[in-house]
Amino acid sequence: MATGNPLYANPKLCKHLADYKLRHALSCYKSLQNCLKTTPNGRTSIYRSETKITRCCSCNGYQGRFLLCLICSSISCSSHALLHAQSENGHDVAVDIERSELYCCLCSDQVYDPDFDKVVVSKIMMDMPNNTHVDDGIRRSSKRRKLNSLMDLDLKKSKHLVLMRDRREKSCYPLGLRGLNNLGSTCFMNSVLQALLYAPPFRNYFLSGRHDRETCRKRSSDRLCLACNIDVIFSAVYSGDRTPYSPAQFLYSWWQHSANLASYEQQDAHEFFISVLDGIHEREGNGRIPTKDNGDCQCIAHRVFSGMLRSDVTCMTCGFTSTTYDPCLDISLNMNTNNLSSIDVANKSVRPNENSTRCTLSACLDLFTRPEKLGSDQKLYCQNCKEKRDSFKQMSVRRLPLVLSLHIKRFEHSAVRRMSRKIDWHLQFPFSLDMTSYLSSSIVRSRFGNRIFTFESNEADTSPEFEIFAVITHSGMLESGHYVTYLRLRNQWYKCDDAWITEVDEAIVRASQCYMIFYVQKMLYYKANEDWSCTPMSSRKDPFFPIAGCC
């Protein structure tokens, strides 16, 4: 894994462990393998007979962490491990009985050895009933997805468009920032459009003229093509004209596409986002554009936004896991409602009050990938046990898209109580996001306990590091709220509130109530920022003038 954390692959062995390995090779690891006891949820411990109470050889204590010396098999508690190593020469390395993890008594610290973990993991896999998904990770040769697909979205072809800038433009705002008029509760549409207008690979595709309106119209008899309408918007917004634009044509097309949402009422921005991408796919995909060998749709909506999620359902009795993969255009996250703080300890209930809530995006992502125990009314059929069993489910991200869209579920609809409400808590989100720990390879690895073991995966081709470029915020109530988009261009944040675009400080963005957050792969973000110059080559050094629509 080229982009993986190198510590995972090559941990530094302390000198005591290195000595031990020189002297004893791997024979002791192998003999330990026979004493390992695995459980369906992945905890591996050293097997001790049921009746024997673990006691420290020095203090006879029975509480705490116990370490088994790899040389003489004597057990010490964590406070006396050092004593044992000092009294017996060469008895440096021990293994934690409950967790099967290596510990160096002289360094008084946990140590990591890939060879040891390989032994533990192969024992776990031997004990697992028919787990095909694990073999997939190890046996499959990584098909390198050609990075050429990114080159298609290269901006070099569209550079010539930059030079044809409108002379009317006096402000030093970056190219393309243009307000969108509200056509009657259409802030949900405007906010999503602004985010799409600035998604680097999406923008590059349209600005380099990849969607040809002429050939598209010739090819189809009816006029409806959302991608054509979007192309019109791109041309209008990047024309250099700063007066607010009315995307009426697009709205009309979208109404025709999603007839059930056609009204002047406020709609949900996330629903709109998904329906627009679907609309583009319908026209561009579906055999229109040939799919690649692995069956991925090549329409622009999917190439930019589509990722893949992995869902593992594990039987709690035998550990058999069944895995399914689902493509996704975005990830919807529940807000982490279980936050404890020391203030709340006195409370009997666990629900946090508004003041002590510390909701963060990483907490929501943790919640998304946490193993969820399915209720006893949701017992699933286990193929190994041949009957319905309690199980738990765990989600992870198998393949990251170029643009990662995260949707925060703030609108709670309760069918039981027949009411809907909005969750107003503030969510803290980072500007740089590292998705490594939510990838399937990391999640699967963590099931084996604390191991250094790399599963080969196809994810090496897409970097897990992302940079934020757009945030859609919602303010107000469920029925009557307002959507606003914040865009980040060359480290300056801009607020796009329908027709009004203003520069804002990043503190305002951090304090806002985010609803949808858009991240793009770091490499694409920096490329986009360096290619598009922001300041016009003006000879006079005056500050920007406000132009109608840009205040």
Next chain:
Amino acid sequence: MRNSVNRPPTPDAAEDLGKEPMFQEIINIKLIESGEKERLMELLRERLIECGWKDEMKALCRAFIKKKGRNDVTVDDLVRVITPKGRASIPDYIKAELLQRIRAYLVQAAV
């Protein structure tokens, strides 16, 4: 001074090794032998994850490591730092549930 309370003499620290197992120990032995301790540990793990305690501890560890520097921290340091906070922040309902389970077990084991 007359002893108003009948109390056995305070045991010396030096004599501890040879003493009879204390009540707590006996319970612990019984729990382990019957396998009940394993079940209780699983239950406790589940509850602590559900209520967010584990995430809290993770956050504390991260904060500590950030402060000290990644290469200067040992596992023992982390355990030492978070143990008092961890013990203090366990919700009461979890303690109550475990106590209830242990009591129920002892009652049926004594029979």
